[in-house]
Amino acid sequence: MIKEQFYAELKRDLSTLLDGETNFIAVLSNASTLLNQRIDSVNWVGFYLIDGNQLVLGPFQGKIACVHITVGKGVCDTDVAENRLQLGR
Secondary structure (H helix, E strand, O other): HHHHHHHHHHHHHHHHHOOOOHHHHHHHHHHHHHHHHHOOOOOEEEEEEEEEEEEEEEEEEEOOEEEEEEEOOOOOHHHHHHHOOOOOO
16 A cells, blocks of 8 residues: 555544544544554554653553653653654664
């Protein structure tokens, strides 16, 4: 499948899955599950929520994760501090 088709189908399925849902945690939970099921090359998909000067683990699928991360200490928090996406390879 070509990349454009993959993302179009992912967007369609995510929109359908989340249609009408208003609970923030439910939305993040199903979004992380869908992404984890569809993307073969990842071992962790999830969300960290900003709480003051730290990130707190939210809904995710994958390996065990840090619960609290201080902003400015690592890849995830560097994303927040620099307001940009970091891609690990």
